[in-house]
Amino acid sequence: MGVIETLKKVQEISLLIEAYEEELERIPADAERMLDDLREKLEEAKKIYHEKELSLKKSEGELEIEKDALKEKESKLNKGGTNPKELKALQDDIEARKKHIRLIEEEVKVAKDELSTIKAKIEEYEQAISKLAERIGGEANRKEELKALLSKKRSELEEALKELPEDARKLFLTLKKIYKHEVVAPVEIVEEGKPKYYCSACSIQLSKSEVDSLKRDKKSLHTCPYCGRIIYFKTKSS
Ligand SMILES: [Zn+2]
Numbered sequence: 313m314g315v316i317e318t319l320k321k322v323q324e325i326s327l328l329i330e331a332y333e334e335e336l337e338r339i340p341a342d343a344e345r346m347l348d349d350l351r352e353k354l355e356e357a358k359k360i361y362h363e364k365e366l367s368l369k370k371s372e373g374e375l376e377i378e379k380d381a382l383k384e385k386e387s388k389l390n391k392g393g394t395n396p397k398e399l400k401a402l403q404d405d406i407e408a409r410k411k412h413i414r415l416i417e418e419e420v421k422v423a424k425d426e427l428s429t430i431k432a433k434i435e436e437y438e439q440a441i442s443k444l445a446e447r448i449g450g451e452a453n454r455k456e457e458l459k460a461l462l463s464k465k466r467s468e469l470e471e472a473l474k475e476l477p478e479d480a481r482k483l484f485l486t487l488k489k490i491y492k493h494e495v496v497a498p499v500e501i502v503e504e505g506k507p508k509y510y511c512s513a514c515s516i517q518l519s520k521s522e523v524d525s526l527k528r529d530k531k532s533l534h535t536c537p538y539c540g541r542i543i544y545f546k547t548k549s550s
Contacts, residue, residue: 315533316496316544318475322484323496325469329462330493336458343448350444354437361430368423375416382409480533487541497536498546499526514539 313321385406388394394402473481487495497513509518516538518526526534526545536543 313475315477315480316542318472319480319484319496319542322469322472322476323494325465325472326488327493329465329469332458332462332465336455336462339451339455343444343451347441347444347448350437350441354434354441357430357434357437361427361434364423364427364430368420368427371416371420371423375413375420378409378413378416382406382413385409483533483535483542491539491541494541496542496544499523499543511536511539511541511543513541513543518543 385402389399389402389406473484476484484495491513494513497511499518500510500512502508502510509523510516511518514536516536518537522534522537526543534543535541
């Protein structure tokens with residue numbers, strides 16, 4: 313394998329390593345904490361739901377009692393036979409009970425609305441929890457996979473670097489410290505009449521003497537006069 317071919321292989325492995333490292337960094341470490349937080353909120357909502365439900369049942373029971381009492385008073389009123397004082401007391405009592413019933417009915421309505429709101433919240437939390445739990449499971453698997461891939465690619469990189477002559481290896485590693493991604497770049501040829509040649513990484517146009525030197529001396533490494541990256545002519549196989 314020629315030096316350029318080996319450099320391209322080294323670069324390919326390096327790029328894969330960088331991609332895996334970036335993916336690994338993107339997997340959030342705080343998902344577990346988010347899950348705990350959601351579970352806490354769900355428990356709290358369930359507790360409130362339970363309390364409200366109890367209080368609703370109490371109100372409904374009270375309503376039943378009041379309605380029965382009202383019926384009884386109304387039938388007493390309809391039977392007649394009460395003296396005016398008793399009649400007045402009975403009518404006042406009926407009015408008071410009707411008012412009370414309206415109040416309880418309003419309470420029951422509000423409580424039912426609140427319960428349906430809390431129920432929707434609970435369902436929302438449960439869905440979010442199941443989604444997040446699934447995601448955490450998937451991420452844990454991917455994390456392990458990425459760690460295994462990284463250790464494999466890092467040893468492959470070490471081996472490939474050993475195949476390079478020392479000057480090429482040094483140049484590659486120095487450039488890698490400067491540029492995050494590509495450091496070995498093909499020459500880009502634009503064929504419009506007289507062909508023009510560019511460094512495909514930084515887009516600077518190469519002079520005729522640089523192009524000639526690239527064409528003439530295929531053994532040496534050539535670097536871009538502007539960005540310093542290693543440049544090469546693509547062959548049919550690359
Ligand atoms: Zn360049």
